[in-house]
Amino acid sequence: MSFHVKLPDGSTKEFPEAVTPLMVAESISSGLAKQAVAARVNGEVFDIQGTLPDGAELSILKGDSDEGLDAIRHSAEHLMAAAVCEIFPDAQVTMGPKSHAGEFHYDFDLSRPLEPKDLDAVTARMKELIKAKTPFTHETMSKGEARKMFKNMGQTYKDEILDWIEGDDVTVYTCGNFKDLCRGPHVPHAGHVKAFKLLSNSGSYWRADANNAMLQRITGIAFHDKKALAEYLHRIEEAKKRDHRRLGKEMNIFSVSEKHDNHRYGNARDVEMLVTGSVSQAGMESGKLRADAVLDDKLLDGLANIFAPRVVKMNGYNVPAHSDPTRPSSDIQIRLFAGDISKEQAEAVRALEKETNERLEDGKTRIVVDRHFTEEVGPGLVLWHPKGGRLRTLIEDQWRKMHYAAGYDLVYSPHLAKSDLWKVSGHWDFYREGMFSPMAVDGQEYLAKPMNCPFHVLMYKDRPRSYRELPLRWAELGTVYRYEMAGTLHGLMRVRGFTQDDAHIFCTWEQVREEIDRTLGFVLKVLKTFGFETFTVNISTRPEKYVGSEDAWEKSEKYLEDAVQSRGLPYQIDEGGGAFYGPKIDVTLEDCLGRTWQCSTIQLDFNNPERFGLSFVNSSGEYEQPVMLHRALLGSIERFIGILIEHYAGVFPMWLAPEQVRVLPIADDQLDAARTLADALKAVGLRATVALQNEKLGAKIRQAQLDKVPAVIVVGKKEAEQGGGTVRYHGGTDGGYMSTEELIENFKNLAQIPEAS
RNA sequence: GCUGCUAUAGCUCAGGCGGUAGAGCGCAUCCUUGGUAAGGAUGAGGUCACCGGUUCGACUCCGGUUAGCAGCUCCA
Numbered sequence: 001m002s003f004h005v006k007l008p009d010g011s012t013k014e015f016p017e018a019v020t021p022l023m024v025a026e027s028i029s030s031g032l033a034k035q036a037v038a039a040r041v042n043g044e045v046f047d048i049q050g051t052l053p054d055g056a057e058l059s060i061l062k063g064d065s066d067e068g069l070d071a072i073r074h075s076a077e078h079l080m081a082a083a084v085c086e087i088f089p090d091a092q093v094t095m096g097p098k099s100h101a102g103e104f105h106y107d108f109d110l111s112r113p114l115e116p117k118d119l120d121a122v123t124a125r126m127k128e129l130i131k132a133k134t135p136f137t138h139e140t141m142s143k144g145e146a147r148k149m150f151k152n153m154g155q156t157y158k159d160e161i162l163d164w165i166e167g168d169d170v171t172v173y174t175c176g177n178f179k180d181l182c183r184g185p186h187v188p189h190a191g192h193v194k195a196f197k198l199l200s201n202s203g204s205y206w207r208a209d210a211n212n213a214m215l216q217r218i219t220g221i222a223f224h225d226k227k228a229l230a231e232y233l234h235r236i237e238e239a240k241k242r243d244h245r246r247l248g249k250e251m252n253i254f255s256v257s258e259k260h261d262n263h264r265y266g267n268a269r270d271v272e273m274l275v276t277g278s279v280s281q282a283g284m285e286s287g288k289l290r291a292d293a294v295l296d297d298k299l300l301d302g303l304a305n306i307f308a309p310r311v312v313k314m315n316g317y318n319v320p321a322h323s324d325p326t327r328p329s330s331d332i333q334i335r336l337f338a339g340d341i342s343k344e345q346a347e348a349v350r351a352l353e354k355e356t357n358e359r360l361e362d363g364k365t366r367i368v369v370d371r372h373f374t375e376e377v378g379p380g381l382v383l384w385h386p387k388g389g390r391l392r393t394l395i396e397d398q399w400r401k402m403h404y405a406a407g408y409d410l411v412y413s414p415h416l417a418k419s420d421l422w423k424v425s426g427h428w429d430f431y432r433e434g435m436f437s438p439m440a441v442d443g444q445e446y447l448a449k450p451m452n453c454p455f456h457v458l459m460y461k462d463r464p465r466s467y468r469e470l471p472l473r474w475a476e477l478g479t480v481y482r483y484e485m486a487g488t489l490h491g492l493m494r495v496r497g498f499t500q501d502d503a504h505i506f507c508t509w510e511q512v513r514e515e516i517d518r519t520l521g522f523v524l525k526v527l528k529t530f531g532f533e534t535f536t537v538n539i540s541t542r543p544e545k546y547v548g549s550e551d552a553w554e555k556s557e558k559y560l561e562d563a564v565q566s567r568g569l570p571y572q573i574d575e576g577g578g579a580f581y582g583p584k585i586d587v588t589l590e591d592c593l594g595r596t597w598q599c600s601t602i603q604l605d606f607n608n609p610e611r612f613g614l615s616f617v618n619s620s621g622e623y624e625q626p627v628m629l630h631r632a633l634l635g636s637i638e639r640f641i642g643i644l645i646e647h648y649a650g651v652f653p654m655w656l657a658p659e660q661v662r663v664l665p666i667a668d669d670q671l672d673a674a675r676t677l678a679d680a681l682k683a684v685g686l687r688a689t690v691a692l693q694n695e696k697l698g699a700k701i702r703q704a705q706l707d708k709v710p711a712v713i714v715v716g717k718k719e720a721e722q723g724g725g726t727v728r729y730h731g732g733t734d735g736g737y738m739s740t741e742e743l744i745e746n747f748k749n750l751a752q753i754p755e756a757s
Numbered sequence: 758g759c760u761g762c763u764a765u766a767g768c769u770c771a772g773g774c775g776g777u778a779g780a781g782c783g784c785a786u787c788c789u790u791g792g793u794a795a796g797g798a799u800g801a802g803g804u805c806a807c808c809g810g811u812u813c814g815a816c817u818c819c820g821g822u823u824a825g826c827a828g829c830u831c832c833a
Contacts, residue, residue, distance in 0.1 A: 202761070202828030216761085217828070249768080257824065259806070350809090374807080379824070431833050451833065485758050485831060486824090494832080579833065603833095630833095667790040694789085695796080702794035716792055728793060 006057045021048040022188065025060045035062040037187045037224070038071040045071070047138070047185045063192065063224025069102070075136060075175075075187045076126075076196045076222035077104040082134075082178030083125035084108055084218070087118070093180060094157045094206060094215055104222065107204050107215040109157070119198045119218065126196070129176055133191035138173045138182070146170050146181065153179070157206070195229035196222035199236075239593055244645035245491035251650055251708060253388035253641075253658075256491060260375040302352040306345050380489045380496030382638055390658040390687070391641060396477055398529065398753060399501060399634070406522050408473040408503060413455030415479060419445040421454045426611055430580075434482050436496075452478035453605070453630060456504040457612045460626075465616040470626065471507035471515055477637065478502050492642035499637040505629040506614070512556060512627050516602060517563045519631050523587055523600045524567065526633045528756030530644065531653060534590035537564045538598075540577035547581055548606025556604045556627075557583045581607035591647040599635040599643070604628070650708045651730055654750045660687040661747055662709045663725065664700045666716035673720035677713065680740050686747050705730060711750075713743065 003015045005024055013024065021039030025032045025048065039048045040059040045067045052058065061068040077096045084106075085091050092109035141149070143162050149172070150158035161181060162170065173182040175190065187193065197220060204217040223229040240246075248254050377383060384392055400410060419438050422428040431450065438445040449455075456474050465472075479499045488494050507515050524535065539560055542553045560583060564571045571585075578584055582604030588596045605628040608614070615623040634640035644652070654660055661681060665674040674690045681688035691700045697714065704712045713725035724743060727735025738746060 200827065204829050205759080215829095219828085259824075261806080374823080376824080427833065434831090434833070453833095482832080487758065487760095487827095487829080488831065489825090581833085664793085666792055669790070696789095696791050697793060698791090699795050700793090705794055712793085714793065718792090726793085732793080734793080 003052070003054045005052060006055070008059045018051045018054075020051055021046070021058055021060055024052070024058060028060075032060060032062075036060045037063050037068045037192050038185045040067060045185050047136075047188070049188055063194070064228075069224060071185050071187050072193055072224055073102065073104045073222045074182075074185075075190070076193045076220060077106055078136070078173065078175050078178065078180060078182070078186065079126045079129050079134075079190055079193060079196075080104075080122060080198065080218060080220060081106050081108075081180060082129060082176045083122045085178050086125055086176075087121055090154075092157055093155055095161060102221065103199065103219050105217050105219040107206070107217045109206075110216050119201060122218065123198050126193075130190045130193050133189040134176045135189045136173055136175050136186040138171050138186070140169050140171050142169055146172060149179070192224075193222055194224055195226040196220055197229060197233065235593065239595070239646070242593070242646040242649045243491075244493075244642040247645050247650040248388070248492070248642075250706075251387060252385050253391065253645070254385055254492065255383045256489075256495065257377060257379045257381065299352065299356050302355070303349075306348045306352065378496075379486060380484060380494070382492060382495055382497065387658040388641070391652070391656065392637065394656055394658075395530075395634075395637065395641065395644075399477070399526070402522075402526055402529070403475045403503075406473075406518075408475040411456065411459060411474045411476050413449070413452055413459075413476060413478060415449060415481070416446050417449055417454070419447045421458075422447060422450070424611055425454045425457075425608060427451065434484070436481050436483050448481035449478070450480050450482050452476055452480065452500060452502045453504060453608060453628075454612075457608050457614065457628075460506055460614060461612065465506075465626070467508055467616055467618045467624075470616060471505055471511050473503060473505045475501070475503035492638045492645075495636075495638055498639065500632055501634045501637060501640075503631050505631070506616075506626045507629070508616070508618070508624070509555075509627055512604075512629075513559045513562070515629060516556075516559045517566065519602050519629065520563045520567060520585070520587075523602070523631070523633050525756050527587070527589055527600065529754055530634075530640075530656075531647065531754075532589040532591070535569055536588045536590075536596070537569045537571035538574055538577075538586045538588065539564065539571055540574045540579075540584050540586070542583060543576045543578050543580060545580050546578075547610065552604075552606055553583060560585050560602070560604075579603065581605050589643075591643060593646075597643050599640060600633050601631065601635070603630040605630055651710065652708075653754075654710050654747070655753045657708075657710050658687065659689055659707070659709050660711070660751060662689050662691055662704045662707075662712045664691045664697060664704070664712050664714050666697050666714065668694065670715045670717065670720045673723075674715045674725075677715060677723075677725055677740060677743070681744060681747065684744050684748060686744075686751060701728065711735070711747070 003018055005013045005015070005019070007013065007024075013027065015023075015027075021041070022033060022036060025036045036048050038061040039046050039050075040061060041050075041052060041056050043057070045061070048060070061071070063069060063072055081093055081096075085093065088108070088110050090110075094107045094109060096104060096106040143165070147159060147162060150156075150162075158181060165181070170181055171183060172179055173186055175186075199219045199221060201216060201218045204215050206215055221229070221232055223232065245256075403410060419428065422435075427450065435450045436448045438447050440446075455478075456476070459474065460472065477499050479497060481497045484494060484496050489496070505515050505519070527535065539557070541557050542550075546553065561571075561573075564585060569587075584601055584603035586598050587600035587602075588598045589600075590596050609625050609628050614626050614628070616626050618624045644656070652658075661678075663674040663678045663681075665671050671690070671692075678688040678690045691704065691712075693700065693703070695703075701712065709730065711727060711729045713727055715725045719725045719737070722739075724737060724739040726737045727743070727746070729735055735746075
């Protein structure tokens, strides 16, 4: 009997006995055999050493194919695990979750956290395994056998993993001394991992659940050749160079949460004492809030005695009722004058702490005396410096202009409102945890607004509405405050106070389709204006818990999909991924490094009209409920500017550049001529400055380049005499000499705002 | 919020196994008056994040707080 193998070019090879993909590759060329890392057999990817069935359709996969690269990375992941197990014999191997960007990672339960230098040791060991061309082999066994084997090896996590795997048999791969459950495929030996780098180590949770043990994760990347790895690392470097946090600082655009305490506070020796703790048994039983439980009278009296008579204010700020009562918190604060704490006072505090813990029997109350009094805005809150202010103004002005042109009206609403407003809207129940703690004013509870919609709803309710005035399109650059978890804050990308470019459209059911389509068109027009060209869309449909009628959901989901299809945008549907109040589409843009950012969103809201009892009078004189659409185009202005900074690497297009032109006098003799020229440019609305520093031209050019000014105009003796100047663009392009009139004309043209369609 | 790492001049960072500190850039002043990415000199500037502990002595060691970074989780 002979065996047949079909190759991708349509030809068929015949073999006298059963063969492996590797043998087929060898029969074609020794070069191919050397490069082969995996094989696609009848559409599925396998090892190249498995026996082929007769008549198999076979593609030999090299390292430069997607599937081949996957096999290389997956194998590198196993090599890493093998190395870690050798270095840490007691390591518990868990699993290597899938990652997005092609990077591989593996989570280990280790006796101690990893340090960066551990990665060097792991890397070195991996290189040895690669050099030795350590083979990958696999065997198939029953689950029972696998359980027994891993138990003998002392690997306890594998039991749980085996529970998730369907079927009776599992595959176990071996590389060196390392064995692990794995579906494969793997490269035949470690030598195929030609280039790799361990990128970072970090923590992660077993099954991504914060209640579980913290594992040690190592992340790495691997390629089929060194050049591809170098390119990848270069891209990471490039992204780092563009990091908006770094550029924002260098270019003096904004700052987030910086301290400025560089002096003594003199007489203002006002410090705060923090008392942090978890609820005591007594507190739990009495059902009181934690603050009351911890800050009982005995403790307060004790503190007052120690620091009397300097206590100026002493109250336990109530722990918000939504907080987890068992979680330690520093929401309880006492303010007192205690600029310098004496040794006696410190000792007394310690004694009081001990006594409190004994009395409350929880042993967790901690009294910390800290000069908690610094010149800092607070994490996640942004300061916009003049350049950033200019950038924002330019973006927001353009935004306003486009909104008026698109038939919107602009509205404003306050930063605070009574918390009742969000109780009516329902947000209080769902999203309380994400709000800043309420503040008490005149016996009422107020909140910093976490969203703008209730305000717009109230404006709608200002008077009875007629169908004749719909649709109403109300937009607002509304700054909202959300309590984002400390660990998630990131430059401008994730902050606690940010400005939504929000709008709400109130319309009839007959108008919804048209409004959705218009809005999507507007989204694209605005994003294109800012220089983005590639978009994808995600449509999220009805989740299990929802409000509104099934009919309403189905209709609007169809409208959303139709709108996306008619624009020819690539999209995917996230079934059941919508918010409880309505379906939505999210638009994701791609930046110049190919990274994607979700900025825009268009959402139907069936919740607010119902909860606030919105209505309009239709043509038959009956009351009808309007449909409400939420939408944001840029998302958060803060985040969008962060994206713009990274997209343009700080070199903004002329119309967005905070400083468009800098006039450089060659010597101080030309300062007046330079000023005159800059004034002429400023007079027509261009943003021009003069370099005043007493430096050579080279230094001034360099500075302008570093400041990322799009263009400079050099004014020397010649130019000073005949007027005008010589243009040099950012990057070094020579613009030649131009008269003042020509300069004005030239820069006015360059500063035109792009017309997107 | 969780885990790990980090915190020294306006910025980027050195440094010391415990005896109060350095560089480059930037800034100020002076010299230089120059032609497309760095001219020179001098000077100012720091309670080494904050609060405790250990110690004769802490910027250094230990604990905590705050904040940043990476990841996890979350994202109306």
